[in-house]
Amino acid sequence: MVLRDDGEQKPFLSVIVSDTTDNRGGYVTFGANWWWRRKNAGFALVLGLAFVTAPAQIALAQTQPPSANSTTSTTAQVQTPALPYQLPPDKLAQATALGKIRPLIHFGAELWEVVVLLLLLTTGAAARLSDRIATKVNKGWQRSGIFSAILAALVFVLTDLPVEAIGHAFSLHYGISVETWIPWLLDESKTLGLTLLLETPLLMLALGLMRWSPRRYWLWFAAAAVPLMVLFTFLLPPLIEPMFFEFQPLAQSHPALVQQLQRVVQRTGTSIPPERMFLMKASEKSNGLNAYVSGLGASKRIVVWDTTADRMPTDEILFTFAHESGHYVLNHIVKGLALAAFGMFVLFWAVARFAEWLVHHFGAAWRVGTLTSLPGLTVLLLALALIQIVTEPAENTISRHFEHEADVYGQEAIHGLVPNPQKTAVAAFNALGEAYLDDPNPNPFLEFWTYDHPSIQTRAKFAAQYDPWALGQQPQFFAR
Numbered sequence: 001m002v003l004r005d006d007g008e009q010k011p012f013l014s015v016i017v018s019d020t021t022d023n024r025g026g027y028v029t030f031g032a033n034w035w036w037r038r039k040n041a042g043f044a045l046v047l048g049l050a051f052v053t054a055p056a057q058i059a060l061a062q063t064q065p066p067s068a069n070s071t072t073s074t075t076a077q078v079q080t081p082a083l084p085y086q087l088p089p090d091k092l093a094q095a096t097a098l099g100k101i102r103p104l105i106h107f108g109a110e111l112w113e114v115v116v117l118l119l120l121l122t123t124g125a126a127a128r129l130s131d132r133i134a135t136k137v138n139k140g141w142q143r144s145g146i147f148s149a150i151l152a153a154l155v156f157v158l159t160d161l162p163v164e165a166i167g168h169a170f171s172l173h174y175g176i177s178v179e180t181w182i183p184w185l186l187d188e189s190k191t192l193g194l195t196l197l198l199e200t201p202l203l204m205l206a207l208g209l210m211r212w213s214p215r216r217y218w219l220w221f222a223a224a225a226v227p228l229m230v231l232f233t234f235l236l237p238p239l240i241e242p243m244f245f246e247f248q249p250l251a252q253s254h255p256a257l258v259q260q261l262q263r264v265v266q267r268t269g270t271s272i273p274p275e276r277m278f279l280m281k282a283s284e285k286s287n288g289l290n291a292y293v294s295g296l297g298a299s300k301r302i303v304v305w306d307t308t309a310d311r312m313p314t315d316e317i318l319f320t321f322a323h324e325s326g327h328y329v330l331n332h333i334v335k336g337l338a339l340a341a342f343g344m345f346v347l348f349w350a351v352a353r354f355a356e357w358l359v360h361h362f363g364a365a366w367r368v369g370t371l372t373s374l375p376g377l378t379v380l381l382l383a384l385a386l387i388q389i390v391t392e393p394a395e396n397t398i399s400r401h402f403e404h405e406a407d408v409y410g411q412e413a414i415h416g417l418v419p420n421p422q423k424t425a426v427a428a429f430n431a432l433g434e435a436y437l438d439d440p441n442p443n444p445f446l447e448f449w450t451y452d453h454p455s456i457q458t459r460a461k462f463a464a465q466y467d468p469w470a471l472g473q474q475p476q477f478f479a480r
Helices: 047-060 089-122 125-136 140-173 181-212 217-243 255-268 306-311 314-329 332-366 376-413 421-435 444-450 456-465
Strands: 247-249 277-280 291-294 301-305
Touching: 089 125, 089 140, 089 332, 089 376, 089 444, 125 140, 140 181, 140 376, 181 217, 181 376, 217 291, 217 332, 255 314, 255 376, 277 306, 291 314, 301 306, 301 314, 306 314, 314 332, 314 376, 314 421, 332 376, 376 421, 376 444, 376 456, 421 456
Parallel strands: 277 301
Antiparallel strands: 247 277, 291 301
């Protein structure tokens, strides 16, 4: 639901509850923002849900574009039309290189997480840790809490941290990030603290439910997770986001921009007053551009990065704002939560069945006698990690559908507010693509599997040709 490029990680329980991630299949990002990168690839999805949005994605599918400098034949010497998203030669070389690095980091991170969890089991480390805790602690809930906290910390330190460090190194090298290593490590320490605070009780809850209801624990866990997800969505803007960035009212530093944004508010009918428009000081960490929506009800807000406000022309910011407004008007957050709620029940059922199968076949070798033992939590995380990999394309398909709808909505919303909505949208995508060195010619498989937004080239192509007014057609979301 954002226009930018970022990476992702998958914890035991987290969801996309704010519009802040534009995944290009890699961890080339600029900071250690827990609420951006640690999203769950399985909660909102099962593979069957992909068919809901498959027709729209098929319509959006792009073949691998030719070079902008190619010609159709040496006889006719007819030049191929220029692609709408283009980069200068130096940026193109960097984007092409990153286009190869990002998927390596993305899939490497997923594989590494599985390897680490397998090593904890196959070496007997998880079982020995459980035995050691049992000799020191008498109460069962204390054993559960200590094991859960250590397990969450180990997964973060051994999987998340090294992958994010590699991504940050590339981000610094290519000029996407300006955050030095000491502040980055401070952000990572905050991320670790949040991980322990949130994942420890969830792992304890899972273990307690497994012992209380061995056959239906997945059902009760999903039922408990749904209200927690909604609560987290509500609390994210006021409590978690300020831990990583400084926010201030947008009107304080950009009053003229707020007045322009109010034109979009009037056009879209969104109830987003100026006091819910914020400027985020991202320039201390990033050279990227971004805006996003987050929150529910009283916490609902739209955030514009200071880099966006300072570097993008007003008409392009209006398009970005209209895109974000579209997510609210089209109820994407509510729909996303509904899909997540449904997906959680299916996901946890699948994880439970798969984890039980793993214990049945490998438990003896791993010294895991039952899934309800402390080391069984490690098996549960392994099952979750593997199923998340399988369900990733389905989630991304749905996300790309929402993003495409918001692109259409944004372009229609600024019709009449800017001289040329098509040109404005294409220019905005070019600015965003250049800021994050988005590959102009992404591999179609990688776009399908790893992109939770359509590629910049796909979006720019659509924006360049979308003009229902010129063709006498009815716009999709706005009456003529």
